[in-house]
Amino acid sequence: MDGSQPYNPRTVEEVFRDFKSRRAGIIKALTTDVEEFYQQCDPEKENLCLYGFPNEQWEVNLPAEEVPPELPEPALGINFARDGMPEKDWLALVAVHGDAWLLSVAFYFGARFGFDKADRKRLFNMINDLPTIFEVVSGAAKKQVKEKSTVSNHSSSKSKSNSKAKGSEPPAKFPKVSTPKDDDDEGLDDEDEEEHGDTLCGSCGENYASDEFWICCDICEKWFHGSCVKITPARAEHIKQYKCPACTNKRARP
Numbered sequence: 001m002d003g004s005q006p007y008n009p010r011t012v013e014e015v016f017r018d019f020k021s022r023r024a025g026i027i028k029a030l031t032t033d034v035e036e037f038y039q040q041c042d043p044e045k046e047n048l049c050l051y052g053f054p055n056e057q058w059e060v061n062l063p064a065e066e067v068p069p070e071l072p073e074p075a076l077g078i079n080f081a082r083d084g085m086p087e088k089d090w091l092a093l094v095a096v097h098g099d100a101w102l103l104s105v106a107f108y109f110g111a112r113f114g115f116d117k118a119d120r121k122r123l124f125n126m127i128n129d130l131p132t133i134f135e136v137v138s139g140a141a142k143k144q145v146k147e148k149s150t151v152s153n154h155s156s157s158k159s160k161s162n163s164k165a166k167g168s169e170p171p172a173k174f175p176k177v178s179t180p181k182d183d184d185d186e187g188l189d190d191e192d193e194e195e196h197g198d199t200l201c202g203s204c205g206e207n208y209a210s211d212e213f214w215i216c217c218d219i220c221e222k223w224f225h226g227s228c229v230k231i232t233p234a235r236a237e238h239i240k241q242y243k244c245p246a247c248t249n250k251r252a253r254p
Contacts, residue, residue, distance in 0.1 A: 022052035
């Protein structure tokens with residue numbers, strides 16, 4: 001398959017890194033690249049699978065021809081269900097199958113390289129600390145975090161660019177953003193991390209960090225790393241209403 005390279009992680013850390021990278025690729029397909037992914041899953045084509053790769057890329061392709069395959073194969077024929085249900089439900093279904101495939105690949109490596117009970121438990125715990133693809137795609141991960149109503153008004157002073165801080169209500173004409181803090185604001189960092197540490201990027205699924213620029217979609221209200229959606233703090237200043245790639249590309253399906 002294009003973009004895949006033979007790779008055999010042999011330690012718990014290497015297997016987990018492989019898991020995270022493949023997961024990031026699948027999340028990208030189902031969020032920021034969802035329009036392209038949707039178009040590639042043509043029900044008129046043969047059985048198709050969604051692959052995530054160790055380089056954090058994704059691919060829709062036919063299943064491997066070799067029997068048995070080099071690695072466990074993802075769910076077959078995801079394209080056939082595309083037009084038979086609402087798009088949101090179809091993406092959630094693909095996400096669930098993606099989660100199952102990632103676990104099978106990770107524990108395939110574990111079995112192949114002789115992970116003992118302690119190694120398997122440690123690998124599972126590391127994986128379990130991450131939200132599932134389904135939780136990221138469906139927004140369930142965000143709902144699991146008990147959000148406080150607002151942050152105190154002083155949050156607006158935490159940023160050099162005077163952008164609204166993460167968690168506070170957005171001004172009428174600008175999207176919600178969160179920018180890195182000044183050195184003088186170190187005392188506020190712990191409070192901000194505690195407030196939003198469980199918030200997840202809608203693109204890569206990683207946690208919030210106070211030293212990164214974030215922006216919130218005004219449509220689906222998911223937060224994204226600026227780098228994941230190619231938005232800089234300077235550009236955000238001129239956006240009246242921010243729509244993430246998934247919401248921008250969303251259109252009525254036949």
